[in-house]
Structures are given as C-alpha cells and as structure tokens.
Amino acid sequence: MLDKNYNPKDWEEKIYENWENTGCFAPSMDKSKEAFSIVIPPANVTGVLHMGHALDYTLQDILIRYNRMLGKNVLWQVGTDHAGIATQMVVERNLAKQGISRHDLGREKFVETVWKWREESGGTICRQLRRLGASCDWTRERFTMDEGLSRAVRKIFVNMYKDGLIYKAKKLVNWDAKFMTAVSDLEVVQKETNGKMYYYRYPIEGKDGEFVQIATTRPETMFGDTAVAISKDNAKLAHLIGKNCIIPIINRVIPIVADEHADPTKGTGAVKITPAHDFNDFEVGKRHNLPMINVLNADATLNENTPFAGMTTMAAREATIAKLSELGLMDKIEEHPMVVPYGDRSGVVIEPMLTDQWFVDAPKLAVEAIRAVEDGEVKFLPKNYEKIYFEWMRNIQPWCISRQLWWGHQMPIWYGPDGHIFCEENEEDALSAAAEFYGHQEKLTRETDVLDTWFSSGLWAFSTLGWPDKSEFLDMFYPTSVLVTGFDIIFFWVARMMMMSMYMMKRVPFNTVYLHGLVRDEHGHKMSKSKGNTVNPLDMIDTYGADALRFFMAAMETQGRDINMNEARIAGYRNFATKLWNAARYGEMNGVDFGHDIDVNTVEGKINRWVIAKAEKTISKVGRDLESFRFADAANAVYQFAWGDFCDWYIEMSKPVLYGDDEKAKAETRGVFAYVLRRIMLMGHPFMPFITTQIWQSLQMGGELMLQSWPTSRKSNGDEGKAVDWVIEVVSAIRSLRAEMNLPAGAKLKAYLSGCSKEACGYAKEMGEVVCALAKLEFLEQLAGEAASSMVQVGLTDGVVLLELKGVVDFAAEYERLSKNLAQLDKNLQGYAEKLGNAAFVERAPQKVVEEEKKRQEEALAARAKVEAALARLKNLV
C-alpha cells in the first residue's frame, strides 16, 4: 500500500543509485538503432551546482530520457573542465590559509597539489548532478586534463602549428595583474566608472613657451609615450606636426606625428601615443614605426623606465600629477565617466601589455565555422542567435591562447638553445626533430605557458569520444545530436567548438544547438553572491524534491528566454507530484491491477474511451513538442492532462462505477485506469523521473520505467469522447449555478434529459450519475457537435437544480447567435471573393498568398455549411 504522502527524500537517492548500479545510463550500442548523443557542457571542477546548471542539465536529461525511451542508442557524455584560472585560484587560496604561496612549492609540487585537491574536492558538482536525476553515463566520465584528452590537445596543437594556424607574436594583450597572465578578449569585462580627465602640456622642443596640450585619463603612462599625434585636418594644431615635444619630468624628446586617430573634436585634438599600453596607440605606433616602451611590471606596478618604479598605477598617477603641477604644466582636471576593463575572474584592472604570446588564427578558422552554419549544417535555436554568432565570427580577432599559469595543458613547444621552436606531441619527438635540425643531439627547454582552458573545451565534442584514437563511440556518436547550453557562452564555447571541429574533424560537432537563457531571481534581477539573491538548487531539491525543480525548469523554458525564479511555482509542481501519487493510490485502493495493459480496442464505456483518446492526444503532443524543443508546452501538456483531465474528471467520473456493482463496467474501468496511469508515468518520466519510477515500482507496473518504450499513440477516430466533453460542460454549468445560488452541497439534483431523470446527491455521485444518465443517450453523440454545448441550459426550481435540454431552453437565442455567425461568415466570404476577383491581386501577389486566400475561402465555405446545418436542426427544436 502506498503511503499517504510522497516524500521525495525517502526515495530519490535510492532510485538514483539503483539506476546507476544497474547500468541504465549506458548506451545500448545497438547499431540497428538511430544514435542520439549529447555532450554535457563540462562544469568547472571547482563548481557547485547553481540554478543555471539545474536548468541546463534538466533540459538535457529530458531530451536524453525521451530519446532513450524512443529506443535510440543514447549517449549522454559527462565530464568536467579543469578550469585553469578558477582552479588555480581556489588551490592558491587554500594554500594561502596555511601561509604558503605557489612559489614556495614550485611548479611541479603545486600541480601535484592541484591534482590532489581535485581528487578530494573536484567531484562535488558530479554528486550534485546525480541529485538532479541526470541520467548521464558516469562510466564514461571525462576530465579535460585526462591523459586521452591531453593527447587530443597536443595533437591538434601540433597540427595547427604546422598548418600555420598557431603562432607566437609580440603583441599587445590583456594582462591580468593579479594572476600575472595574459587573458583573451572574452575574459575582460568593461565596467562603467567615474574617472578623471587630466589636461596638461608638453613643451615644444626648441620653442620656449610653446606647448602642446594633451588630455588623458592615464597620466602615469606618459613615461611610455613615444609620440604625440595630431590630425592633419586639424587647422588649429596641424602646424605642430613634424616638430618634437618633450615629455616633462623625464625630459625625453618625442615627435609630433600626423595620424587620423587624433580626432580634432575629442580631447584637445592632440593625443599622447603610448604604444605599449593602449590598443589604439599600438596601431598608431606600428604605422609610424615608433618605439614601444613598457612602463609596467607584471604586477602592474611601474617599472624602472619611470621615475616612480614600484608604485601602483594609482599612486604613480597622483605622483605624476603632483610633479606636473610643480612644473606648472598642469592645466585642469575634469570628472570623466569612462569604461575600464576588468578581469572577469580576478576583478582587477586589465592592463594592455606588450608581451610574447601565442595566438590562434581565429579569422582563418572562422571561415568554415561560418559556412557550416550558413549552409544549415548546424541549426541554432532560437534562430536569432545565428545572427549573433555570425556577427561575432565575422569580426573575430586572433585568439590569445597562452596563459602564464601553472595549472593547465602545458604547450607542446620546445626551444633549442638558439631559440628555434620545435612543436611536437612529446619531448621525444621534439628531441629527434631537434637532432635532425641541428645535426646533433641538443638540449631543449619546454615552453612554460599553458593553454587557455577553452582550448581543450573546444575539442570536447570529439575528444571525449576517444579522438584521436579510432573509437567505436566516435563513429557512432559524432557529430552529436544536440548541444544544450546558455547563450552566455556562445562565444567562449560554442564558437570555439565550431572552429576546432571544422578544422580537425571537417564536420560539425553537433547538428542543433539549443540556447537557453539565464535563471534570474523572482524580480528578474541577475543572481549574484554580492547581491545575496542567489537560490541554491539543492535547497529547492531538499524542500520540494528534484522532480519539482525539474518540472519547474521545463515548464518555464520557452524559446530560450530568461527564467525568473519562482519558489511558489516549484511548490506547485511538488503538489503536482503529490497529486500523481494520490491518483496512483486511488487506483490501488480500488483494486486496479497495474501489471497488465488492457486491449483498448475492446473498451466500450464512453468515459473510458474519452480518457484514452485524451491520453493519446497528449502523448503525441508531448512527443511533437519535445522534438521541436518546446519544453514548456510539453510539460504543460502532461500537467494539464494528468491533473485536469485525469484527476479532476476521469477519477471523479469513475467513482460511481468503481463504487457500484456493475462488475463488467468495473473491470473495464480498472483496466483503463491502469492503462492511462501507465501512460502518465511514461510521458511524465522525462520530466519527473523519480516519482514516476517510484510509482512504477510500487505498483509493479513491470520492468524499469526509464527503459520502457515511449508509448505510440493510436489514431483517434475523430470524435471519440466528444459527448463526455459536453457532459463536462454541463456539469460545470451545474456547479456554477449551484454556487451562484448558494445552494448547499447536499442539495438534491435532478437531471431531466429527454424524459430521463435521475436524482443524486454528493459531489462524486452528482457527477457520476449525471454523467451516466447522459452518456446513455444516443442523441448525445449527434448533439456533441460544434454548436451543441450552448443548447444546454441549467435552471433552478424550488432549490433543485434542473438540467434541461428541451422545453424551457431559449433556443431562439441560440438561433439568433448562429444567424449572426452566419452573417459574419457571409461577410468574410464576400471579402475573399472580392480579393480573388481582383485581377491585380491575383496577378501580382505571390502564388502562395493567393493560394492561402483560396484556402481560407474554402474553410469559410465549409464553416458556413456547418453553421447552416446547425441552424436547420435548431429550427426543428424552436
């Protein structure tokens, strides 16, 4: 016997363990079946499950479970990402607590420490993923730093290097002074800040008392200036071009050059050029062959090229201003709102810094990545993200992939004593390449830089499947079917996967990419720790169960839009789970045998046929919706059918039968009950895997639910159960009236129906008996057509609700309504006729539009015929 309430906590863990231990998550590897695969967006090993994960993984699990039930050979490839900066930061922070820095340990020991940390703490997110019910194949769990995946990284790196797609260059890059590494453009966030604009003067060389006034937000970089630029179209200042000026304080002479970068309308029209610390200035410097002077240390303090060596930029700024004032060169300081770049992980100001770094020739890789999407080899959902993808890809810059970190894939690069570069997959190969190159054995030193984390993530779709080795999994599951991820990492990950896959595999990594939105707080604000508005999905699971959280995610997921957190709604879906539980209990208490399916073709009862037809309809809708990623529609269809149709109506209507003594009817109803509940479990399973499994097992429905076949829906004969729909309307009308008239619940109810009358009291009986009486009437079938429901009226006499179909009913009003309807249709038809009779329209409009118009005309004609028929029937009744 089922308990009175379903308590998720009692079951979820056991259910999951059972799935995992019995190998339910593994692909069937049945070659005769269609393959379906998803690679999970690898979570950071440092990660803990947040709402974004809960959404992402729920959607994937729904697709995975659905497709598994369709009988496909399904793989959900799971794994985690080594997350270079994030992980190094966490481990360094732990070490700091013991007063140790990574430099105390040295590189080798430090990396060992990270691995150890990963063994002990890196599995958190995977355990949490299990709590969500994710049915991924844990036996194939991968980590981006695994030997196999590392080999994939080295191989593709070497290939790209030898193809000239990876190169080393001294370029201006975004420098993170906290981690002392370069970062890519994507890892920089721009923040609006209140800065100041400083106006001061550089003396012109050899002209006492002549100056050029410049304006800058960063005076401390002036020691790296190697020119001042002025536009040659600047009438006021052009005369200075070609002269030299003097950087005060250090008294270095620099030229004044003509460059269009100096916009006469901005600042003073003269701009100081610091090529080593500004992206625009860097370009100007290249154009004019200017020297590039670095004035910063790796930690963003000023270096010995300045008079303020060792000072932070802020301190140096103050010192510079003070000195300039002292020299009488300072003119004014204005408030100036400006945008300053910050590191997304470190939170410190990013400095453009001139360093040797490694780059991927992204513009070249983008070509194929763009083409594949243009040609429809990858479909974006929602489609408008394609535009964003194209926009970014077409303006892509070289990708800086080197990081001056210790945790990550060390680049497979070795240097000879003369600095010659050997790029090979391992040291042995590098040594032999060097021996060949030099003609003798040489000692090599390995590049210390590691790769951007996203480099290895970019290979995820094929590296996890076994590439570069020959692999059955690769053959079977690549390209993967769907990628489900947040739109916020479209550039970080989706785009990189596209580029890497098109380069190495010559094929797309996935056929469809479904992009969902962010999970926000209940008012639509972004969740953040600092705002304190985060919601922990594990708390939600503890309180309401994983099924409730999952159902919420599914039911809110519409076309990739952001989802607002709504705890009341999660509670509502917990209630839904309870509802299902109790429906099952009801069946159990009424002698339903869930072990066997009834042959639905033998079912005769109208109500039974009605509920079967509704179930079939729902199943095909849920299937259709999931095929097209309409998660909310699918979830709501299940909810509506299970609660609205099955619990509210079918169970109520079944009571008079199951409590009665017609054994034949009882047997049929029990059979149908089992049949329909079984289908609710099947179609509900992708959304609520735990409770459906628990019910399935408790009621001994046979086998493991998650491995059952998705039900095939039977063809409906069109009007099955329409009579019952009509009955529902009648009963609703009765209830409405009774409430309006303030009749007590026990009030007697008389149903007069074409001479047939029944008395009933109590809510279940009322409905059941009315229904039974109605269902017997032959002509209901006929009346249940389009205009029938409004032919019923409910009246009140002497405290007794009267349901009348004939007699007092105002058929005249109905007749009038339909007449109006007919008139409207005639008007519409006239409109169509006019349009189609318009030669200009027919000739000029596209064929499709004309045909649509014709189709509408036909539809209107058909509708008119129906209304006319209904009017004819009414005429007899009036």
Added chain:
RNA sequence: GGGUGUGUAGCUCAGGUGGUUAGAGCGCUACGUUGACAUCGUAGAGGUCACAAGUUCGAGUCUUGUCAUACCCACCA
C-alpha cells in the same frame, strides 16, 4: 554608436502559420473535511494585451513609429 530581446490579471509568466468568450500557477474572495489527495476540492473576482497610426472582413498576434526596460558588441585621448 551597432545589435538582440522584453512590455498581456495583484505577482511570475504562457499565448508555433492573424479567427468565436485572451490562458496558467501563485495570491485574493466565498463555500466545502465527499470512501486518492487540505501539498486538496468547488465556484468567483481581477485584463482599454505599453502607446499611436497602418494592413485586414477580422490584430495580443503582421507593418511603421513612440515610450519604457533588459542584455550583447564596439568605442570613448
């Protein structure tokens, strides 16, 4: 500056190709412990679908514009 969304009930949101009376959950009001379920049931109140013009027989839905709001990209000496 360029781009992409959003604006529908008190709140959070649905409303694939225009089509009878615009829906859900929560909240609210009234009634109800009936042999699945009070994590429940029944009934009800609540909407000029941001605004304006247009297309159409017909607009929440299509077009244009306005306002509000969110986000993305770029730039800002």
